[in-house]
Amino acid sequence: MNKSALEPESAPPRSQIYNEMHDVDGSVRPHYERYAAWLTDKPLEYMLQKQREADTLYTRLGITFAVYGDGGGVERSIPFDIIPRILRPDAWKTICDGTRQRVRALNAFLRDVYHAQEIIKAGRVPAEPILNNNLYRREMCGFDVPGDVYIHIAGIDIVQTDRDRFYVLEDNLRTPSGVSYMLENRRMMMRLVPELFARMAVAPVDHYPDVLLDNLRAVAPPGIMNPAVTVLTPGPYNSAYFEHAFLAQQMGVELVEGQDLFVANDVVYMRTTRGPQRVDVIYRRIDDDFLDPVAFRPDSVLGVPGLFSAYRTGSVTLANAIGTGVADDKSIYTYVPEMIRFYLGENPILSNVPTYRLGIPDDLQYTLEHLHELVVKEVQGSGGYGMLVGPAATLQEIAAYRERIVANPASFIAQPTLALSTCPTFCGSGIAPRHVDLRPYVLSGRSVTLVPGGLTRVALREGSLVVNSSQGGGTKDTWVLEE
């Protein structure tokens, strides 16, 4: 949840901003009409009461994320907004087709860079940012993952700037989180306003855990009839622990920590009350570096010694595969449209945000001249750390950042500040537009699919474009209307 989606701090002029509910003349867009009709006779007190009910329920249900520091024990709820974000069927189709296309291409790219490296040989993507990338796992070269699936779960962050214009902000291909909020937000809305679901054809998302389990079972090592699937978590103090436990419970599989697993003769077992039991598929929510202290970081206490060796023999499947990080690196992001053309022979359905690669002299020069209006990020940064938001930065911050860029231009990219769309959001004293993004979850295994929905994050502060939960961001239920 800490991955920052949207960086630009200061908003573009209001007139350019696309309001998803209201047209510029103030009329309600067709796909919001039924909601607007319902909303129109609801007094403020009613909305306040629903909001309080939601807040109480989230605390009582223990839907929280842990905040690091303070002894590791602090848990908070992510603010939930009671006004749903509604998507037209055709908009969803674009998002759905576009993200599936993207994940198929990214998966082909991963298979390629760990095998023949055709895309590099063809000169379509330079070798350097891939092979010298520290997220590139040489250990994976020549290894065939089951079903050729690397990215079993992807979270693709998308923003909308106009009625039909969608941009991909980033591809999260390692251990994307937040899907539990998609599911819990829906349950909450059905509890709070069941009558709305009777009036509107909202596509269901509840089957996500079933689809996930089905896909995970499909990628089990060959020859196993009834594969044992587990979810591997760093433990209760991880910020996404609630989600790990939630998904394990919803799938009906064991939630394991590193200490629950051991490897013997390159087979992974879990310690159970009935002795060791074999594990076939691990949906791991631990980063590559911490998975196995023998193969990767020796100081990791979260991992399982010998896991990588077992993985290499094919006795256990990891989801996502090891080494997917090289494809969600921000310097690689710029090549995704090229991957789509190269591997699929198709034109990209979703656009990338125009991105300046500062290793290129022209791009660097332009960026240095326009720092006050651009967003600059480290190519391997994530979670919104180590970036410059030009429009919101002070002159000193810009000057300091300029020095960092000049020292090592190739490790930075720059993007223009986007005019994110807004959705009506309940603010306590009334309803006001707030900027949103969307993270749908793409599942691969048996096939490449999405459930119709995703996590909508909303910047609760007026004018803010930062939807990050650690910076005052909240979430909304996302309603995809059925045709």
Add this chain to the structure above:
Amino acid sequence: MLSRVANNLYWMSRHIERAENTARLLDVTYRMSLLPYRILEPGQSWAEPWALPLVINGLATAYYERYPGPLSAENVLRYMVLDATNTSSIYSCIQSARENARTARGAITSEMYEDINAFWLELRDRDFDGLQARGVSGFFDWVKTRSHQFRGVTFGTSLRDEGYSFIRLGTFIERADNTARLLDVKYHTLLPSVTDVGGAVDYYQWSALLRSVSAFDAYRKVYRDVLTPMRVAELLVLRDDVPRSLHACMNEIYDILRDICEPSSREAERLAGEIHAHLHYGRTEQIISLGLHEYLMSFIEKLDALNGEINRHFLVPEYVTAPEPGRAGMTQASR
């Protein structure tokens, strides 16, 4: 099921049971202290009913370190109710239970988690002064009710699987241990010899003991006669129709272990069977000839050994090698 998860479930229910037992004991102690008479002879150990909650939990030393000076009801309450530094306080028990539940969240129903989480959140917001202002008895009733409620939610929503077995195991092991300790300490201080006959005031002491384990009405129904120490012992040790008696607890424990034990963990089942048989075929006269204190000490020791076996086989097993061929066969059969 995962050993770590089983361990958390086991301790989740032990912690809740412990909190409930502490609430029960503090409640009767408090009610006793409100009685309008003061005919207890000062200096006698049983004149200090407030020492009991400390003695039973082995906390007397720790208490005096925290609250030097003469024992006071208020300090004992402070220490046993909301003191986060005391790992046996009601506060700490519920905190631990909730943490156990959180860690084993995938293995319990969402209703259960919601219930224990709400219990903890409400408890966390209490403060001692407010508690005193509203009356401590109301608070103890609340703790008991929440504990009952959690057991009810567990009973009403849980799949009858291994996890459920470990939850129940934790409840009954903790309960048996508590009843044995309570009886021992109370008996010991009231009647150094089991055949001694107490005075008139003792009536309140015995009835308080019975009330603390919800057995006062049961006594009336079973004996329809005056309270005698012998019958109290019989009721809480040998009768299996009193839900907090040692016999009733061992019935459950033995049943559960017969259900979950496999050839390699038969020692746990055997041990439980042995303890159970002692109660099942035991007679009051035997207990008297051995001495109640000795009898209870022996029970507590065996229960502790049983707890050790349960740990060794189920909850914190130590092995790092591949399963033995027989075991692997068992695993593969389900694949």
